[in-house]
Amino acid sequence: MVGASFKRRDELREAQADEIEEALRKGELESGKGLNQELGLARAGDTRWGSHYKSFNNFILMFGPIIDVLDAIAVNARFEEKCRAKGYLRTCLAFEVVFMLHFMRNVLAITNDLNAAYQxxxxxxxxxxxxxxxxxxxxxxxxxxxxxxxxxxxxxxxxxxxxxxxxxxxxxxxxxxxxxxxxxxxxxxxxxxxxxxxxxxxxxxxxxxxxDEVTTDLLLGVSCLNPIDSFSHFDNEFHPDDFDKYSMVDLRFQLENYIVDVRDHDKRFSNLKGLCNLSKILVETKKHGTYPLVFRLVKFALLLPVATATVERVFSAMKLIKTDLRN
Structure with a gap:
């Protein structure tokens, strides 16, 4: 309703500025450098949870200007847009919508730091x-x-x-x-x-x-392969399905050799900045061939977030074909 018209965007900005000015006059907001920045209505993405949090939060903060603009459209626009604006306005002013806006904003705020960390x-x-x-x-x-x-x-x-x-x-x-x-x-x-x-x-x-417990143990275990923390949390416990009982024995000895090698002997591993950097150095120094099972663990850790995101995108794309009519 707003994004299709420069005039309505300006009206939204003006309404937002008027609301901020009124709040400052009443002492509800503080003035200062970097405070009270202009907000936008971010479109939520299907595969990034953080975008939903931003959308809910901005909608709540901009609720007054949004209502003002919809009210203006309901009075001055063409008949079709006037009807749409009245419907949106009626929906926005329903208790159920206000409840869900605040509730989902609070829920997604809890997981927002987690989303940011994994991105x-x-x-x-x-x-x-x-x-x-x-x-x-x-x-x-x-x-x-x-x-x-x-x-x-x-x-x-x-x-x-x-x-x-x-x-x-x-x-x-x-x-x-x-x-x-x-x-x-x-x-x-x-x-x-x-x-x-x-x-x-x-x-x-x-x-x-x-x-789950298996994924958590795998991620925590693989994170210890980075020598930047001197393997302080290493406990030699790895149980992914891709290792049979024979490989598990080889893996244990390989891990012990790997730790002594990169911690005490090879100085090229002294200034790493994460698992991505570790995987590159392993290939550059050709130690991925020396410690193939260790290198496989590193690849597991790097592929797991990508695989999860890929599944998310697939399910999002299914919305295009999995409709009520198709069902």
Whole structure:
């Protein structure tokens, strides 16, 4: 609605500037260099979770200007665009949308640091794996103690923009049904159990599936192959499926030789900056032929994030053909 017209983009910028000026006048914002920068409505990507967090966050921060622009379009635009704008405006001013905006922003904020860590070119795998545990713990704390603070945050937002707040002790009316055909549970039960608890549980399950015990052990173990930390966490425990019982014996002795070699003898390995750099040096020094099983472990660590991202893109592309009509 906005991006197709330079005039509407300018209106959005002006509305955003007016809101910031009003907030500064009331003392709700601080002024200073680098503060209160102009925001944009970032389009969420199918394969980058971080983009969804940015989209939710910017939408909340720009909610007032967005409403102003939609309201202007609903009054001044052509009939078709006027109808679309009214529909978007009605949707934005619904409690359910406001609740989901704040809730999903809070959930994705928890995993945002984890996403950023795994998207870096040089990955610190040990710290990235710790962030998995941090994300799981914070999601559990949100589930246990975050409901009241979320409702307070959403209610304050609704009051600010004059959005109707439902009575939580009334029966929930399922969208698309007649108000005479209500659900057998309350509004509170719907939002707390069927939305709040369920989405957090889905997110925790997703993390458990992506970072199961085998994958975690493999990543942590392979990260110790980098001599930059003098193999301080090395415990000689590797159990990927690609090694049979005979290779496992060879691997153990190869690892011990590798550690002594690159730590105490070969100074070319003294200034590494991650596993990518390690793999290059192994090839350049031809030690990938000397320690082929160790080199295979390094390749596992480098390929695993790529394989995960590839699967994500495949499932995103399936949306083009896996439609309701096709089903």
């Amino acid at each position: 870096k070119k040089e990955q610190d795998i040990a710290n990235a794996m710790l962030l998995v545990g941090v994300a799981k713990d914070r999601l559990q704390r949100l589930r246990d103690k975050g409901w009241n603070s979320l409702i307070d945050e959403v209610s304050e937002f609704c009051i600010k923009y004059d959005i109707s707040i439902p009575k939580f002790d009334e029966f929930y009316v399922i969208s698309g049904r007649s108000r005479r055909r209500v659900a057998e549970y309350t509004v509170l039960h719907h939002y707390q159990v069927y939305v709040f608890y369920q989405i957090i549980d889905w997110q925790r399950q997703e993390l458990n599936n992506r970072f």
